[in-house]
Amino acid sequence: MKLVRFGEKGKERPGIWMGDGRILDVRALAFHIEDYNEHFFAHDGMAQLRALMGDPGATYVPAGSVRLGAPVARPSKIICVGANYAAHAREFGHAIPQQPVLFSKATTAITGPFDPIVLPEGAQVVDAEAELAVVIGKRASMVREEDASAHVAGYTVLNDVTERVVQKSAGQWFRGKGFDTFCPMGPFLSTPDEVPGTAGLRVWQTLNGQAMQEALAGDMMFGIPFLIAHISRGMTLLPGDVIATGTPPGIGSARNPPVVLKQGDVVEIGVDGLGAQRCEVL
Numbered sequence: 001m002k003l004v005r006f007g008e009k010g011k012e013r014p015g016i017w018m019g020d021g022r023i024l025d026v027r028a029l030a031f032h033i034e035d036y037n038e039h040f041f042a043h044d045g046m047a048q049l050r051a052l053m054g055d056p057g058a059t060y061v062p063a064g065s066v067r068l069g070a071p072v073a074r075p076s077k078i079i080c081v082g083a084n085y086a087a088h089a090r091e092f093g094h095a096i097p098q099q100p101v102l103f104s105k106a107t108t109a110i111t112g113p114f115d116p117i118v119l120p121e122g123a124q125v126v127d128a129e130a131e132l133a134v135v136i137g138k139r140a141s142m143v144r145e146e147d148a149s150a151h152v153a154g155y156t157v158l159n160d161v162t163e164r165v166v167q168k169s170a171g172q173w174f175r176g177k178g179f180d181t182f183c184p185m186g187p188f189l190s191t192p193d194e195v196p197g198t199a200g201l202r203v204w205q206t207l208n209g210q211a212m213q214e215a216l217a218g219d220m221m222f223g224i225p226f227l228i229a230h231i232s233r234g235m236t237l238l239p240g241d242v243i244a245t246g247t248p249p250g251i252g253s254a255r256n257p258p259v260v261l262k263q264g265d266v267v268e269i270g271v272d273g274l275g276a277q278r279c280e281v282l
């Protein structure tokens with residue numbers, strides 16, 4: 001199943017991506033499903049959605065006629081993993097980390113998968129970072145690696161847009177990673193049954209049609225079950241929380257000469273099987 005949220009920014013409605021050009025309007029059929037939020041994931045929302053799919057009273061909207069939002073409503077946190085692909089750590093001259101480098105993105109940075117990325121005033125060196133993201137489906141605290149998959153609601157695509165000058169000058173990364181629109185998410189949240197394994201998924205980015213990043217998710221140093229176990233050891237992950245698993249090599253600002261995002265650019269990122277985003281830079 002593929003979950004989408006559609007409609008105006010801030011007023012998105014929950015839907016199911018049918019794959020045939022239609023979106024099932026969940027709230028038209030089940031008004032108690034307010035949104036894909038913590039309450040939804042914590043109260044067996046996925047099972048309720050599956051039941052709706054066969055409902056003869058279901059109503060649909062044409063997928064091409066609506067804006068898509070991020071596929072989860074504002075999570076309690078977005079946890080990101082830095083330097084999780086060895087080749088990306090090397091291109092930035094980072095040491096290979098002995099444990100995951102964790103940081104956070106502001107949840108207000110979240111935007112839809114086809115919305116513009118708006119450069120903040122004075123922006124100098126802005127990069128896009130294609131990432132595979134995991135959404136938590138079940139509260140996770142002190143979870144063992146072998147039990148981690150039971151806590152996953154699904155997978156999506158996340159662009160960890162970053163202003164490098166601010167990232168490096170501000171003492172820590174939060175501001176340079178947290179500007180409004182610096183976290184396009186989606187197009188959909190794919191449930192684990194649609195993703196037999198993440199290791200073979202290709203994570204990629206193109207900028208104005210030119211290939212930038214590409215790697216297999218299996219190349220990440222700290223895998224998803226390890227990350228869930230590691231983070232939940234002392235920090236509770238709530239349903240709906242997002243873990244961005246890190247970005248592959250090929251980042252624009254690490255190139256020679258550097259390539260940085262500028263107004264009018266078109267950034268496309270995707271994870272094979274999980275869909276793709278297309279964002280214009282404003």
Ligand code: ZN
Pocket residue numbers: 080081082129131160244246247
């Ligand atoms: Zn990142």
